[in-house]
Amino acid sequence: HDAEPLTRRFTALGDPAAVTWQSGTTGDSSVPGPSTYWIDAAVQLDPTVAAGLRATPGLTVAQLPELPADVLAAAGPGPWQAGDALDAAFSTAGFGTRAYLGAGDVVVLRAVGSGDAG
Numbered sequence: 001h002d003a004e005p006l007t008r009r010f011t012a013l014g015d016p017a018a019v020t021w022q023s024g025t026t027g028d029s030s031v032p033g034p035s036t037y038w039i040d041a042a043v044q045l046d047p048t049v050a051a052g053l054r055a056t057p058g059l060t061v062a063q064l065p066e067l068p069a070d071v072l073a074a075a076g077p078g079p080w081q082a083g084d085a086l087d088a089a090f091s092t093a094g095f096g097t098r099a100y101l102g103a104g105d106v107v108v109l110r111a112v113g114s115g116d117a118g
Contacts (some may be wrong), residue, residue: 006021006109007017019041053086
């Protein structure tokens with residue numbers, strides 16, 4: 001529930017009211033070399049930040065991907081919107097991100113990248 005690791009990587013979040021997230025690595029930890037990290041997050045945005053994101057062009061109706069139970073519970077019921085420009089707003093710090101903007105000023109992020117997830 002610590003916001004700083006998310007806000008450091010995804011500045012478009014602004015100063016969120018609440019966050020629930022999980023992260024980890026994909027692949028086999030016994031194999032040497034770089035790791036690929038994942039982050040799944042549900043973020044309660046400041047209403048002003050959420051309003052700005054709702055103005056993102058090209059938003060369409062979307063379904064959430066499969067998420068960890070606590071992230072899904074924090075996300076709430078939706079409905080959800082997604083789009084390329086919204087994804088681009090959160091695809092930073094070495095992460096490719098799919099973003100889903102929901103009701104109640106919530107955004108869900110599914111990020112994968114080679115950056116440090118710690």
